[in-house]
Amino acid sequence: MNLLRNRPWSLISRMTQEMNKADVRPSATATATPTVAKKRSLWPSVLRWIPTSTDHIIAAEKRLLSLVKTGYVQEQVNIGSGPPGSKVRWFRSASNEPRFINTVTFDSKEGSPTLVMIHGYGASQGFFFRNFDTLASRFRVIAIDLLGWGGSSRPDFTCKSTEETEAWFIDSFEEWRKAKNLSNFILLGHSFGGYVAAKYALKHPGHIQHLILVGPAGFSSEAVDQSERFAQFRATWKGAILNHLWESNFTPQKIVRGLGPWGPNIVRKYTTARFGAYSSGDVLTEEESRLLTDYVYHTFAAKGSGELCMKYIFSFGAFARMPLLKSASDWKVPTTFIYGVQDWMNYQGAQETRKQMKVPCEIIRVPQGGHFVFIDNTNAFHSAMFYACRKFLSPKPDNESFPEGLQSV
Secondary structure: OOOOOOOHHHHHHHHHHOOOOOOOOOOOOOOOOOOOOOOOOOOOHHHOOOOOOHHHHHHHHHHHHOOOOOOEEEEEEEEEOOOOOOOOOHHHOOOOOOEEEEEEEEOOOOOOOEEEEEOOOOOOHHHHOOOHHHHHOOOEEEEEOOOOOOOOOOOOOOOOOHHHHHHHHHHHHHHHHHHHOOOOEEEEEEOHHHHHHHHHHHHOHHHEEEEEEEOOOOOOOHHHHOOHHHHHHHOOHHHHHHHHHHHOOOOHHHHHHHOHHHHHHHHHHHHHHHHHHOOOOOOOOHHHHHHHHHHHHHHHHOOOOHHHHHHHHEEOOOEEOOOHHHHHHHOOOOEEEEEEOOOOOOOHHHHHHHHHOOOOEEEEEEOOOOOOHHHHOHHHHHHHHHHHOHHHHOOOHHHOOOOOOOEEO
16 A cells, blocks of 8 residues: 555654655646546635645646656546446445546557556555656556545545445446456556555456556565554554544545645655665656755645545454455466565565465566655566566567576575
8 A cells, every 4th residue: 555655653653754845847848638628726826825726737747747758648438427327326326426536548559468556545646757758668557546546536435334434435436447448458556556456357357468566565464464562553542543643534635735835845755765774876866856855745736535535444453454465366467566675565575375375476676765765766566566477578478588686486
């Protein structure tokens, strides 16, 4: 789960302490143009408590993707107002208003395999900005913002159970797939996006050629994976307070919104600190850091929606309420797990899952990479990706040797 650096309670503590002057400046915009009208505020951004809007999100996305050399098309894909044939509109909405999934599709060579990329919690598709050029050289890359995140529609979050919350993401993704007329694609999910991708693959395996889960969340439950140290912490007054905040759906994004015009300060401190911590040496440049900070701020500060899923999917401590390990025997899609060696997500959950899977499964660990391994060590991550997809990229996949420097588990 893309919970920023470590677990969400660590982030909440970090963000409340980091308040210095922000450095968020505008940059040149990309050429792609959104295809849906966006609501504008009557108040100038400098007079708003939360200086953001849908326009700001899309503009920040364009600025960040201006770093990408490969051409792309950005679009808002209409997924309708509710599941076809259902008497219930999306998310118990009283409105027939259609919802949209923000989508970017990169230029590719004809005949390239299709790779669909899903971001994690607290993120959006722009987090893959360092990967798009390299991956687009071998794949037809399509990246999305999950419903309720980034530049996608942000309906009121009305789910009241784990099952409803999973359906929020799985069903909206399936309507997006239908609207894009996609099939036979490789599906990549990072962190919480890995959980969504895996759950989708369990329900709709016929559309997916290969599943790639990067530092995925949700493979073990609290009963299985809770350490004695964590149990002791949970029994303390600090643990009790943080558990209450979790169950109250208190999110890092709420801190950013609550700080209003001071929110960018916290985000800048976070991006500066986090994306140098596990780097292979290729740290974010000043421009990358500035544009990513701008992008993260606007996606954080916008209306809360998909972020409110956490308490229904995971218990306090990021333990899955409906762990994927229990569904291992039902897996129908060949799968590759990719973890950074310093990732706080435990790859041993993937090992236990593999024992029960009846389809091919590989586990690759990338050195000098943490939870955001695709940012921390881009070259090694790309090597892992090309090896994982050798069946679709190489005329003789069985002759492909395992990349030097990576670890096969």
